[in-house]
Amino acid sequence: MMDIKIFSEEELKKMTKNYCEKRRIGKGYFGEVYKGITQDNQQVAVKRFVRNGEEHDKQDFADEITSQARIQHENLVRLVGCCLHTDVPMLVLEFIPRGSLYDVLHGNGRHTHDLPLPTRVDIAVGCAEALACMHSNIGHKSVVHGDVKSGNILLGNNLEPKVSDFGSSKLMSVAKSDNWSVMADKSYIDPAYIKTGRFTEKSDVYSFGVVLLELITRKKALYDDRKSLPLSFAKYYKDDYARRNMYDQDMLSSADDALRPRYMECLDRMANIAIRCLKEDIDERPTMAEALEELKQLSASLNVT
Structure with missing residues (x-):
């Protein structure tokens, strides 16, 4: 899928120390973002969507992955990968160090x-x-x-x-x-x-x-x-x-x-x-x-x- 790595749920848990509170770097309507470290020592941001009381449309998530993977620009946060094995969608993005x-x-x-x-x-x-x-x-x-x-x-x-x-x-x-x-x-x-x-x-x-x-x-x-x-x-x-x-x-x-x-x-x-x-x-x-x-x-x- 266009250089997008597919991560397992276990890999994401390991990256984020099981979504440790100290690793959380952002929160919004769509979910939470955690700082993660991949096996090859790359810093990433793991975006964990939340249900907000409603079911996520898998097609919406597929559209999001497709959109992010297809549009590449130096001023857009790069999509590193995703996890398709969880109940809630998960994205792995490049980590940007200075905040917003x-x-x-x-x-x-x-x-x-x-x-x-x-x-x-x-x-x-x-x-x-x-x-x-x-x-x-x-x-x-x-x-x-x-x-x-x-x-x-x-x-x-x-x-x-x-x-x-x-x-x-x-x-x-x-x-x-x-x-x-x-x-x-x-x-x-x-x-x-x-x-x-x-x-x-x-x-x-x-x-x-x-x-x-x-x-x-x-x-x-x-x-x-x-x-x-x-x-x-x-x-x-x-x-x-x-x-x-x-x-x-x-x-x-x-x-x-x-x-x-x-x-x-x-x-x-x-x-x-x-x-x-x-x-x-x-x-x-x-x-x-x-x-x-x-x-x-x-x-x-x-x-x-």
Whole structure:
């Protein structure tokens, strides 16, 4: 199955020390994630799905494995293998050491990290590359992610982004059916999906727009006693002073004086991309490929000496 290793249940238990609590590195609607060590000493993340009171559709799981195995990109978490011998589905994924973008931006303690603007733009570019790859998927049916958020963007040792958790992604043909539902974080979910029940690539674009706002403001999608970041930013967007006041001031103050005008221009352009990604009318939103090209231009402009 396309270089995917099939693991036994015993191998997974051994890898994770029988799903030891100390090995658990994540938990969400779809299940739990444990750090594991394979027989050849490779670090992996073992994703153990939970039932949530309902039976898992084996075809859904087969679709997920097929989707992950088929779409390969340096900014997508790589599927190492799976286990087909358990009552609940299990995936084995590459282990990404630095935790999530959410942790780095908003977490406390060891996870938080200073992120200069060029690094933030590079993270945005890498995420856009991964999503554009999923959406284009030449030769196959397009795949939507379905749960784009900073918590599902993992960071490698050099802060390179890896988009993770295809738990809610489905083949586009399934996404277009009436009975397909998205179990995504409601802070990031496309209002058009809530109205119509149709989840498309442009719904991923909306969620990516929220992540862009997190990158430029360092505010959570729900911040300051449950204010909506997209709604607040849209409200202040046309007022230059109010908009710029929402940018991450610590990042700006730590930049060299000579760089600040260029940084401010870059933030304004990122804000513009984000606002267009968040448009209510999905036809007014850019595609991921279009957003990617604009972000690449921004990255190039920051690296000009």
